[in-house]
Amino acid sequence: MTINASTAGERSQSPSLVTQLLKKPSQEQIVLLITLSLLVVFSATLAGFAHLANLLNLVRSISILGILGLGMGLIVISRGIDLSEVAIMAGSWSVALIEIQRGLPTFWAAILALVIALMIGVANGVMVAFVEAPPLFVTLAAGFVIYGAAFWYAPSWVVYAPKPEDAPYLLYLGHDYLFGIPVPIIVFALAAIGMQLFLARTSIGRFIYAQGDNPEAARLAGIPLRPLIVLEYVLVALLAWLAGLVWIGTTGSMQMGIVQGTYIFDVILVVVLGGISLVGGRGGVFSVVVGCALIGTLFNAFTIMDINSEVQNIIKGVVLLAAIVLDNWLHPRDEETARQGE
């Protein structure tokens, strides 16, 4: 199992974390250090930053981003990408919420949203795996199709969820507290642990790394690549559904506007910053966690500093650009044989 030794094993098998950190830090460790130093700086300079309530709020605010990031991380590890993830979340849940308003029981509405999300995942996967269209184009177009179809079905920018007392279970994940901790954080933690176990401990998880490392070699080794790709897109859709469940609990509604915004780039930013390289086969759940921590810290600071959202977008764009260039420099891809849309 060379895959084990080269990726997940890198951290656990090294003699001492400190020696390794001093010799050649991994991208996750660098990002973690930056986050910690930013936390120190912001605590010292920004009033109201270092309060426990604010920090909980910080973690809470990034948990949806984190759940989406887990899905994106999975698909990027497999050398794909899913630009329709936010659209899947918003589209499936706005249809479900409008059905609740029309009288569908909440449980069946949640199932409806799940079915819609999974079907979109299958469609994306089939387009990528069987039609062999580049994932960037497929999911870009899928995002627009989902947006058009969902808006046509539920023609409203904001679709409201029922009040918490009417649908306590539906809104529990985004809304409530467990042992004083906001439930979204727990959901994110559980999802991260589940994803970590899936990627590192199951053979399918290892196959995903193998595919990302070298799809042709993986195929020749006998891995059924096409069903695997479909499964990956279905898993992304599943996580999008879960993120949507948390989202409606947190905000009490689903907004179609996020599909057209830059939210999907925040998700990509989290993943790429954390060290899941776009060449595939690298990084893991820990990358998503530290990426989220950095972005959450920055966003929280932006909010406290009351920075214009357009300026925030410019800053995020520049950071993402830097991350892409850095990633490309650290993990160069073979530009001469690369497929369009990679």
Next chain:
Amino acid sequence: MSIARVATSMDNGFATRLRASLSPRLLLSELLLKQWFEPVIPFTVMLALLAWFSATIPNYAGLENLLSLMRLYAEFGFVALAMAFSLISGGIDLSVGAIFAVCNFAMLYFLYVLDLPVWAAVPATLAVGAAIGCVNGLLIGYLKARPFLTTLVTLIILRASVNLLNERYATVFATNSVDSDVWDFFGEGYVLGVPINAATLIVVLLVGHLFLSRSRFGWHLTAIGANRKAARHAGIQVERMLLFTYVLSGMLCAFGGVFYAARQTSTDSTTGVGWEFQALTAVVLGGVSLSGGKGTVWRAMIGGIIIFLLTNGLVRMGIPGYVTSGAIGLILLAAVGVDVKWAKNRGKAIQKIYVNPARVPLAAAPSLLRGSSSPYAQNDRLIGAEAIGLDQVEGPEDVILDRQDRLYGSTRDGNIIRFSGPSFEQREVFAHIGGRPLGMQFDRDENLIVAVAGMGVYGIRPNQEVYKVTDETNRTWYKLNDDSRLRMADDLDIAPDGKIYFSDCTTRYEMTTNSLDIMEGRPNGRVVCYDPATRRTWTVLNHFYFPNGICVSHDGRSLLIASTSLCKVFRLWLGGPDKDKLEVVLDEIPGNCDNINRASDGNYWLALVGIRTPAFDLAMRKPGFRLRMVKQVPTDEWLAPGLNHGCVLKFTERGEVLESFWDPTGISHSTLTSMREHKGYLYLGGLENNRIGRVKLEGADPSWTGYEAYWGSKQRN
């Protein structure tokens, strides 16, 4: 017998033969091969869309509406063109819509805030577009960042910037005005009746087309998109070309921005939003490939017009924007899928439907029974043939002797081998032509004229110098396949007036795949004439069933043509009252005929390369069987006529077969393709033989030679 005659008379008419060379499948396969066929589909969609909106929207088809559509379209056209160039270079520029918006703002800013004159503001705006493109180009070309994500991020940054700037300057633009005729002309003017922005777009398209298809830079741009590695190895500066491509893309967007600013004189947060997505859909729909290196500016425009008409028309019909964007998403999905699958499977699809066998009802085969009275009765007359140059020649398809009794053979390795000496013991390579030399003949000046499959017709002077006679003929205007090149010149002969007549056995297959033509059984071949006096080449007989042997009759007034797939010999009149008339001379031949040559007694020799079998005859009547066979069975296991016999026939001017010479074992002479009479001997050449054979002819004129029969004392008129 009478039925067979009727069938053969049907083969003679031009219209019948033309009809036999056509089938819907065949047309489709040849259409798919055409470069111009791919854009035909989106072009038809574009026309259909125009027709549909003309029918459903009142006053749509009027000139006024069309002009206003042109004015509305032009800016999007520039953006789509920018997208097309970036796709052809193997990348993508998703920031086109945002660059367009920034340039729109910049133009207004230069005019309204900085109070620059129009002549200075326009180049300044173009420079802004170029500068932004330059950033993209540096990131993608030199830092090797991924084009898709990089330009997606620059899109976000530019969009956010332009929104910030808009907020600040919108009121300035709304309250100020510029008093300039040039500026008004940019916004509302016409050039030759065409809106100024559309006219500029047309000029830019023409320049872009010439640039892309006729200039070195354009070729380099296409090359780095088609195969970056090969481009780099060919010495193309890939990084610089990429930088240049994105600068070009940025400048084209700036053009759009300038005209949009002149037309709208305002800016808001929706300017150019989603255009990158529409432009991408448009150019992929038009047929600019995602994989790079393939596409033209016209294809990009066809796609652009389709998307523009669709969005514009749907808005007019009151359909909400989200439905339009969903529809465009679906179109992009379909276009990307088709693009990927088509690029991958085009060759396979054509290959699958290219072979189209037809029904070939052959006349009944005569009996070959040994000892019977039939002239075809098998005998052993060739078994004892004397071997010349055993294992020194490889497949002498044709043999010929010159006035000095030297023997020439055209071999598989592209050589003409010459044997000389009393018993032909001296071997030399007379000339190397290349290709696959087949039929040969001496002209009056003793130049050896050779039909070379894969090359055309070549000549060899007595001093061994090789020269080209001809390698192309006139193109048949109504054929889809370009048939001007000679694909497989097979046999030739020279008329008394010096004209060289030769057979080109197929126009649909190549030299190496000519057996497919026989399997297809369609009239794909032709007989071509070259006139040395005028140096002109033209097709004298088009749509002919695998013409092979060619022989000018003893009197020089007609041409004998052997059809290998029909197993018949035809006569084409070169002059006289029946000029250009085609008639059957020899029907019911028991094998696939090859070369024809003159005999000393006024008759003709005919070689049979294969011997018909009942199974093969049946296969020729069953096109479906042959289609399945060529698709599913490897070539060397295809059903073929008997190739392990050798047979030479002698027949008269009137089409009677006199006698036959057989090697039923096929050990020394199988697949006989040629024979040449010379001073009482018959020399034998074969496609797959390792020797040239020679048998003594009883009672033949011992002084008769081919050269004398054509140009000297032995002519018969």
